[in-house]
Amino acid sequence: MNANIKRFLKKGALLQHVDDLCDGSLLIMDTSGTVVYDPGGMGGDDAAGRVESQAHPVVLAGETVCRVAGTPKAAAAAALITSILATDDEKRDLIRETLSKYREINLLYDITEKLAASLDPRDVAELAIHETLKMVPADHASMMVFDDKTGYLQVIAEIGSGIEPKAVVEVGKGISGSVIVSGKAEIVNDVGNDTRHVPGAARIRALMCAPLRLKDRVMGVINMGRSGEGSFTAEELKLLSAITLQTAAAIENARLYDTLKETFLTSVYTLAETIEMRDPYTGGHTKRVMEYSLAIGRALALDEEEQERLRLAAALHDVGKIGVRDSVLLKTDKLTDEEFGEIRKHPQHGENILKYIKYFGPVIPGVKQHHERYDGRGYPDGLKGDEIDLIARIIAVGDSYDAMTTDRPYRRGLEQAVALEEIRRCSGAQFDPVVVAAFLGLWEGDGCLTCTEKAGE
Ligand SMILES: [Fe+2]
Known part of the structure; x- marks a missing residue:
């Protein structure tokens, strides 16, 4: 029996209400013709024949889930059941979406807390891509940041991408490189047909890149790649963009802390040398x-x-x-x-x-x-x-x-x-x-x- 109609049959009060509207003569059959509801005994011995001549289908998302017969009001009853089941579906979708959003918000909150506690740019990068993979399933993930000294993008964290640690990428080259230039997050679900694509160690079929942006400056990019089936969605891109926002701020903090520490240590050494002089x-x-x-x-x-x-x-x-x-x-x-x-x-x-x-x-x-x-x-x-x-x-x-x-x-x-x-x-x-x-x-x-x-x- 179809799962939707099974659920409907468990709704005692609601089912009774529809039956009352049909003057107690409601009869429901599943798609194979088996009577699954007939408290009034309307089916009798020739139920199958009545399905053929009088039954009205309950259709949900293009699929017949059952047939309603046994009453002159069968057409109205079928329409009512369809509407009840559709509302049910919508409710379920809404609950599913709310739960998923709740989970995302929780994970984002977690990421923000963890990132804020990290004071090393590489730790921040590792953490960011690990946490991102928890929210957006992918086969490969990497983070590249712009190196002011060399003018290249440097890979500072990666998982499953096969990229050499500390590998460098030219700004503007490849899909990630172009995201740095445009500053706009992108989904490329058919990487092989994108003219910007530079084949790498890993075979990536779908790619999602979001820039690490701090105010007007783009400091790097997070890449997510899928080798097998499954395209990236606009929802996932939105999520990745939210993560990159937190990550960019955390990396900047870690860098500022590094500079501060370096300045402090230089002062200490200068003090030590001054004493020695x-x-x-x-x-x-x-x-x-x-x-x-x-x-x-x-x-x-x-x-x-x-x-x-x-x-x-x-x-x-x-x-x-x-x-x-x-x-x-x-x-x-x-x-x-x-x-x-x-x-x-x-x-x-x-x-x-x-x-x-x-x-x-x-x-x-x-x-x-x-x-x-x-x-x-x-x-x-x-x-x-x-x-x-x-x-x-x-x-x-x-x-x-x-x-x-x-x-x-x-x-x-x-x-x-x-x-x-x-x-x-x-x-x-x-x-x-x-x-x-x-x-x-x-x-x-x-x-x-x-x-x-x-x-x-
Ligand atoms: Fe001493």
Whole structure:
């Protein structure tokens, strides 16, 4: 039996109402002639014959779903049932559409939240195409952004497209390239017949491209591709355009954050170098300590956040020397106890300088504790073992090694092998044995390759 008529037969009150209008003589047959409703017993033995002569069809979307007979009002009853079923269909479509819209709005809200939380342009791109695929089914998805330096479009995220990571595309070339120029979202459901199409690794039959637009500027494009059956619809394009709007804003935010961070780091390094310039004999010390420290950090598999903390703390480890008088800091003769006492205050000065900038909070332990000793005989607080921040334990090794190997006006620097031996000798006393092992490991083979290769990362 047709599903529509099955549903209608379950509508007890409504069915009764139609039957009443037919004076209780309503008879309904399915398309095969089987009587499915006949409470008045109007069908009798010759129901099939009556269908032939009197039945009126109920037609829905061009398809006969049942026939109505048994009453002189059969034509009106058939029309009424048709109208009831059609209204039902519309209601169902409306509910389906509302549910689908609700789902889309939810997903869009999710995307917006997730995108806003991401501060790396590539993370934003990856997230955007993953989330888009949840809403718009496709076989391939990619995002390209305009690279100001090269003047090309660069692929920064892709799924299933077969595009080489970091591949570049000429602006204006291919369908995506032309969307960048026109700034208008497009659906091309027959890619093979589009003259702009440049065949790629993946066989794409239908393509949908939406520009990443920020105010009047187009910064890139999101592409969705289907290889098999199924064309993209205007609804899907509308959805993709809504996503690109959020994505463009998130990418711009991430880029601004990057620029801000870069400017901030440049200021930090400039500050570190300015401090160093007070003592010309220590030229390059901060940079080298930073390189040794970061190499140790990598050897110890520190995560990105810890490496960042290490980088800043190493750059700023002697910032407190600002508070030490020139007559003491630059003195080449033997220091008096009082002068030593003044020098030993620089880690504390460092904390006092950095504590006013919230961002430096996590960096302070590395700066303040870089002269603490593993055996507890260091300064300023005499901390011991793991009480000392790992970042400070790392800087201590890099700092000492560089101090030993650098020429000073009153002595020549030690040979590399001698300095490394000294570091090894002090393992467990001045230095953390784990950090020492990682540092010595860097020099195995042909010099400190890890440091020199990765310097400036
Ligand atoms: Fe220091």
